[in-house]
Amino acid sequence: MNPDTAISDVEARIDLDAVDEIVKPYYGKKEMVIPILQKVQEHYGYLPRPTMERVSYMMRIPLSRLYGVATFYAQFKLKPRGRNIIRVCKGTACHIQGSPKIAARIEEILGIETGETTDDLRFTLEEVACIGACALAPVITINNEPYGRLTADKVQNILDKYQ
Numbered sequence: 001m002n003p004d005t006a007i008s009d010v011e012a013r014i015d016l017d018a019v020d021e022i023v024k025p026y027y028g029k030k031e032m033v034i035p036i037l038q039k040v041q042e043h044y045g046y047l048p049r050p051t052m053e054r055v056s057y058m059m060r061i062p063l064s065r066l067y068g069v070a071t072f073y074a075q076f077k078l079k080p081r082g083r084n085i086i087r088v089c090k091g092t093a094c095h096i097q098g099s100p101k102i103a104a105r106i107e108e109i110l111g112i113e114t115g116e117t118t119d120d121l122r123f124t125l126e127e128v129a130c131i132g133a134c135a136l137a138p139v140i141t142i143n144n145e146p147y148g149r150l151t152a153d154k155v156q157n158i159l160d161k162y163q
């Protein structure tokens with residue numbers, strides 16, 4: 001599948017009514033672009049291109065300027081998150097017990113770096129601070145379900161359970 005196809009399919013179905021509601025109170029207030037983008041992201045989970053185009057049109061702000069703002073601030077996400085969220089604990093106990101190897105194995109299997117989403121939107125890979133299950137180190141969670149005492153060779157079987 002073309003890497004952008006899945007995202008375009010999702011974005012083609014986006015209902016833009018919420019953008020209109022979000023922008024209305026800010027008409028003419030170009031300095032409010034950050035709160036607008038925050039609210040759009042809060043509603044859609046990220047900043048889909050059609051929403052950026054809509055904000056650009058309604059606020060009379062060039063699209064390139066909006067993307068300039070969105071790419072400058074790390075809080076803004078321009079890609080959707082995956083259906084399954086993997087979090088690798090980067091706390092001390094997990095680090096000592098080998099979490100970097102676990103993360104590397106997941107990155108290798110999925111072909112993405114930590115912080116990224118697979119092109120088919122199946123997984124997003126993130127790091128997380130200690131989740132309070134240090135006795136099970138190293139730990140990852142997938143959709144908040146914990147997997148403890150992990151080894152790199154168990155990773156593939158676990159990922160296979162999630163579509």
Ligand code: FES
Nearest residue numbers: 089091094130133
């Ligand atoms: S350090 Fe990973 S659960 Fe505490």
